[in-house]
Amino acid sequence: MARERTEVNxxxxxxxxxxxxEKDSDFYKIKEGLDxxxxxxxxxxxxxxAWMRDFRLRSLEIYxxxxxxxxxxxxxxxxxxxxxxxxxxxxxxxxxWDEVPKDIKETFDKLGIPQAERKSLAGVGAQYDSELVYHxxxxxxxxxxxxxxxxxxxxxxxYAKMIEEHFMHLVPPTDHKFAALHGAVxxxxxxxxxxxxxxxxxxxxxxFRLNAPGAGQFEHTLIIVDEGAYLHFIExxxxxxxxxxxxxxxxxxxxxxxxxxxxxxxxxxxxxxxxNLNTKRAIVAEGGTMEWVSGSFGSHVSYLYPxxxxxxxxxxxxxxxxxxAGHGQNLDTGAKMVHNxxxxxxxxxxxxxxxxxxxxxxxxxxxxxxxxxxxKSAVSCQSLMLDSDSRSDTIPAMDVRTxxxxxxxxxxxxxxxxxxxxxxxxRGLSEEDARAMIVSGFADTVSKELPLEYAVEMNNLIxxxxxxxxx
Amino acid sequence: MADLLNVKDLCVSVEEKGILHGxxxxxxxGETHVLMGPNGAxxxxxxxxxxxxxxxxxxxxxILFEGEDITEEAVDKRARRGIYLSFQNPLEVPGVTLGNxxxxxxxxxxxxxxxxxxxKKEMKKALELLHxxxxxxxxxxxxxxxxxxxxxxxxxxxxxxxxALAILDETDSGLDVDAVRTVSEGVEEYQKSMDGxxxxxxxxxxxxESLKVDRTHIIVxxxxxxxxxxxxxxxxxxxxxxxxxxxxxxx
Numbered sequence: 001m002a003r004e005r006t007e008v009n010x011x012x013x014x015x016x017x018x019x020x021x022e023k024d025s026d027f028y029k030i031k032e033g034l035d036x037x038x039x040x041x042x043x044x045x046x047x048x049x050a051w052m053r054d055f056r057l058r059s060l061e062i063y064x065x066x067x068x069x070x071x072x073x074x075x076x077x078x079x080x081x082x083x084x085x086x087x088x089x090x091x092x093x094x095x096x097w098d099e100v101p102k103d104i105k106e107t108f109d110k111l112g113i114p115q116a117e118r119k120s121l122a123g124v125g126a127q128y129d130s131e132l133v134y135h136x137x138x139x140x141x142x143x144x145x146x147x148x149x150x151x152x153x154x155x156x157x158x159y160a161k162m163i164e165e166h167f168m169h170l171v172p173p174t175d176h177k178f179a180a181l182h183g184a185v186x187x188x189x190x191x192x193x194x195x196x197x198x199x200x201x202x203x204x205x206x207x208f209r210l211n212a213p214g215a216g217q218f219e220h221t222l223i224i225v226d227e228g229a230y231l232h233f234i235e236x237x238x239x240x241x242x243x244x245x246x247x248x249x250x251x252x253x254x255x256x257x258x259x260x261x262x263x264x265x266x267x268x269x270x271x272x273x274x275x276n277l278n279t280k281r282a283i284v285a286e287g288g289t290m291e292w293v294s295g296s297f298g299s300h301v302s303y304l305y306p307x308x309x310x311x312x313x314x315x316x317x318x319x320x321x322x323x324x325a326g327h328g329q330n331l332d333t334g335a336k337m338v339h340n341x342x343x344x345x346x347x348x349x350x351x352x353x354x355x356x357x358x359x360x361x362x363x364x365x366x367x368x369x370x371x372x373x374x375x376k377s378a379v380s381c382q383s384l385m386l387d388s389d390s391r392s393d394t395i396p397a398m399d400v401r402t403x404x405x406x407x408x409x410x411x412x413x414x415x416x417x418x419x420x421x422x423x424x425x426x427r428g429l430s431e432e433d434a435r436a437m438i439v440s441g442f443a444d445t446v447s448k449e450l451p452l453e454y455a456v457e458m459n460n461l462i463x464x465x466x467x468x469x470x471x
Numbered sequence: 472m473a474d475l476l477n478v479k480d481l482c483v484s485v486e487e488k489g490i491l492h493g494x495x496x497x498x499x500x501g502e503t504h505v506l507m508g509p510n511g512a513x514x515x516x517x518x519x520x521x522x523x524x525x526x527x528x529x530x531x532x533x534i535l536f537e538g539e540d541i542t543e544e545a546v547d548k549r550a551r552r553g554i555y556l557s558f559q560n561p562l563e564v565p566g567v568t569l570g571n572x573x574x575x576x577x578x579x580x581x582x583x584x585x586x587x588x589x590x591k592k593e594m595k596k597a598l599e600l601l602h603x604x605x606x607x608x609x610x611x612x613x614x615x616x617x618x619x620x621x622x623x624x625x626x627x628x629x630x631x632x633x634x635a636l637a638i639l640d641e642t643d644s645g646l647d648v649d650a651v652r653t654v655s656e657g658v659e660e661y662q663k664s665m666d667g668x669x670x671x672x673x674x675x676x677x678x679x680e681s682l683k684v685d686r687t688h689i690i691v692x693x694x695x696x697x698x699x700x701x702x703x704x705x706x707x708x709x710x711x712x713x714x715x716x717x718x719x720x721x722x
Contacts, residue, residue: 418525423562426522427576427628428550437575441566441611 026101027129027212030086036060039184042086046152046187051164059173059183066177073301073330073359078245078275085185087129087212093150095136104128107209111238121234123148125206127219130187141200147193148204151220154191163191166222170253170281170309178249178277178303182218186251189219194229196257203232203265203451208250210239210274216247223264227257227285234265234451238298241271248274248299254282256290258312263291265451270298272328277303286312286341293449294321296333305363307336310344310372321350322446325358325390334364334381334395339372339405348379351443355386362394362411370401377405383413384442386435473538475500475668476521476636481532483513483520490516492693493532496670498636503662503669503682505704508690509712514672515559517690518638521670522556523549536636551580553635557625557642563613569624570594570608573631580632597630601657619650626657629667637661638670643678651677658682676708691715 028045030038039060043053068075091101100108108126109115123137125148137148147159154163173183190206210217225231239246248270256262262282270276276299282290292306308317319335337346346366354360362381383392394411416438424434440447476498483491490513498504506514520527521534523546534542536552564572574590598605601623613621622642629637639658643651655678661667662682671678679701687703689696689712696715697703 417562420562420564422524422526422546423558424564424572425545425547426524426550426556426558427572427632428547428579429576430547430579431545433575433579434547437567437572438564441564444566 026090026103028088028090029084029212029215032084032214033081034060034063034083034085034181034185038085042185042187045086045088047156049155049160052155052167055168055173056184056186059180062173063177063180063184066180068177069303072303072332072363073361075275075277075301077300078247080181082214082244083247084212084215085130085218086187087215088131089128089133091133093132093135093153095134097134100126100133104133107211108134108207111207111209111236121205122200122202123204125150125190125204127188127206127208127217129210129212129215130217132188132190135190137204141204144198144200145195146198146200147191149191151189151191151222152187159191159193162193162224163222166224166253166255167220168251168253170255170283171251171279175279179251179279182220182249182251182279185216186218186220188217189221189250190223192221192223192225192231192233194225194231194260196226197228198226199230200232203234205234205236207236209237210246210248210270213242214244214246216249218248219250221250221252223253223262224255225257225260225262228259229257230261232263232265234267236267236269238269239271239274242273244273245300246271246274248276248278250278252278252280252306254280254290256282256284256288256315258285259287260285261289261291263293264306265293265449267295267450268298268302268304272298272300274299275301277301280304280306281309282307282317283309283311284315284317287314288312288316290315290317292317292319292321292335293446294319294333295446295450296321296323296331298329299331300329302331302333304331304333305336305365307338308346309338309340310346310375311340313341314343315341316345318347319349320446320449321348322443323350323352323360323362325352325354325360327356327358330359330361332361332363334362336365337367337377339366339368339375339377341371342373343375344372345376347377348381349445350381351446352381352383352392353386353439353443354383354390354392357389359391359393361392362396364395365397366399366407368398368400368402368405368407373402373404375402375405376407378408378410380410382411382442384439385413385415386439474498474535475502475537477533477535477538478517478521479533479535481517481520481534482530483516484528484530485516485526489530490527490693491520494690494693494695496688496695498668498670500635501662501666501668502685503671505679505684505687505701506670506672506690507674507687507704507707507712508696509716512690513693514690515640516693518556518640518670518672521549521638522546522554547579550634555629555632555634555637557622557629557637557639559640559644561613561616561621561625563611563616565611565614567612568609569612569627572612573628576628576632593631597627597657600630600660601627602653603627618645619647622646622654623650623657626654626661629661630657630665633661633665634667636668636670638672640672641674642671643673643675648677651675654678655681676704679704689715
């Protein structure tokens with residue numbers, strides 16, 4: 001007898017797949033590949049100050065010297081000769097949605113960006129390919145002195161010096177090959193400054209959309225939260241699917257001041273032709289708190305390990321992440337915590353799900369320096385494989401240089417138990433509901449940290465299309 | 472009145488090992504049947520086969536529920552018809568609260584949305600009856616529950632889901648005196664106010680003390696060896712199963 005069998009399908013990413021044929025006349029595209037001429041042209045187009053132009057060229061040299069990392073998932077499918085590093089929509093950045101070109105506006109409409117702004121955000125930035133097309137900050141936040149703008153404008157405004165003092169100081173181009181690449185061709189992204197003691201009650205959100213086939217997106221996010229201030233920043237990313245490789249090598253640098261608090265949430269839903277080689281790093285001063293919430297659902301290959309440097313006494317960081325790797329995906333994700341002062345504490349809590357041949361690797365590093373007396377660190381990573389074709393690995397590293405530290409680690413890898421499915425079904429739940437309940441329950445500790453609309457979306461993604469019949 | 476449950480010549484195997492060899496059992500609406508027998512006799516196998524656990528293969532025979540053949544039916548469909556199994560070892564499901572789970576199971580069965588207010592009221596009543604703290608509704612399903620708490624949570628689900636037939640698989644085992652009494656009160660409530668039919672698999676009799684028992688069945692080596700009224704329970708209690716055993720299995 002053919003027994004009804006069901007399975008949890010891949011996340012349906014087709015809702016992100018809509019796209020408009022980009023007419024070349026609407027966009028300025030630089031030629032494929034990477035050389036000095038291209039970097040100079042980008043710099044010129046962006047009217048860089050002289051120091052930035054030099055910075056780009058120096059980064060290019062470093063890029064050429066560095067080799068491709070060999071310890072992670074293969075990235076052979078990525079050939080820089082074919083990547084277009086700069087695609088500029090022929091429109092100016094605006095603070096009025098009505099001025100955004102129709103095609104681009106409709107794209108963001110479908111992603112729910114302007115609606116979200118009206119409902120629950122203090123400010124929104126929207127980047128389309130290489131440049132921001134929209135940026136707006138609500139008056140209330142602006143009146144408190146909060147700055148939220150694109151990085152290019154900031155380079156020429158009153159905060160130019162602040163940017164020069166921070167830009168790629170936390171993630172230097174020498175860090176790795178793709179940090180160097182970023183330094184050479186970065187474009188777009190956001191600059192946020194929250195002054196001393198100011199608490200931004202509702203979140204700011206930047207949304208990055210990479211629409212051009214074969215292009216790279218290299219946005220730079222620089223956030224400075226001054227002493228005693230609070231900010232919640234949300235970052236969303238998506239792209240339609242193409243048959244050729246796209247590259248995302250963004251960079252996020254976060255500076256958390258004394259007793260300040262920053263929460264940084266990311267939902268990454270790149271299409272499956274995307275190489276996501278992103279670098280994120282935060283430095284936290286005395287008594288400060290850094291919270292990361294990270295959902296990785298998309299991309300063909302991801303290398304993503306947000307790092308926190310706990311640099312002042314009593315600084316804290318928490319990383320909460322969920323990764324879902326489906327067919328054709330190899331997602332290498334995790335976090336890095338560096339304890340560089342007394343009484344610092346960190347907590348890493350992750351869930352990864354792999355299915356249908358997907359590979360999900362958890363990779364983390366906790367470093368407790370000699371001067372980090374009474375540091376506390378706990379790591380909990382759990383993986384769930386939904387079938388026998390899928391893979392999960394955990395690679396946690398710990399480097400503890402002081403006797404006076406409290407370090408804990410817990411890892412679990414498992415499969416959905418048939419007995420648990422039978423148990424739930426015996427109460428009247430269908431098999432797909434039972435499985436979905438187990439999977440979303442597994443991810444629950446993480447998904448409840450996501451901004452509400454994203455948590456709902458994630459649960460919907462997990463539930464979608466789960467019926468299949470096998471003879 | 473037609474039978475609620477009819478098991479006819481049922482043969483069941485687990486991993487190709489025959490466990491049940493031609494079981495017959497009829498249960499009418501509202502009746503309480505007790506199933507006793509030595510360890511490994513096939514009592515839990517019968518319960519699981521009636522519920523439709525895919526680990527248990529029906530080799531021959533039939534299971535009818537309200538006159539309809541459900542032998543090949545999936546477990547969730549049987550549950551929606553009104554069959555319930557209280558598990559010996561209820562499973563832990565992290566991230567799903569007991570309350571949310573019961574509510575979605577109720578909605579699945581009725582096909583209707585249940586108002587949160589109504590649900591909470593009913594849940595509160597059932598929790599009180601079982602001497603369970605209201606905070607249990609917010610806890611993850613069976614996660615970190617003690618053995619006794621898990622069994623109480625099974626009876627809580629029974630009271631909320633109100634099936635026509637409940638199979639209790641050693642719900643009383645491993646419980647202290649007070650917990651058995653509480654569970655027994657819950658079962659009594661189901662029996663009386665919901666006119667629920669029961670198949671109680673048990674080794675002990677404490678759970679039966681306040682319950683009316685209609686029939687008792689003795690299962691040995693996968694066969695029904697005896698059947699009687701409530702008094703058979705007392706006789707087994709005094710004499711054990713020895714008289715049903717063949718000399719070979721006595722060794």
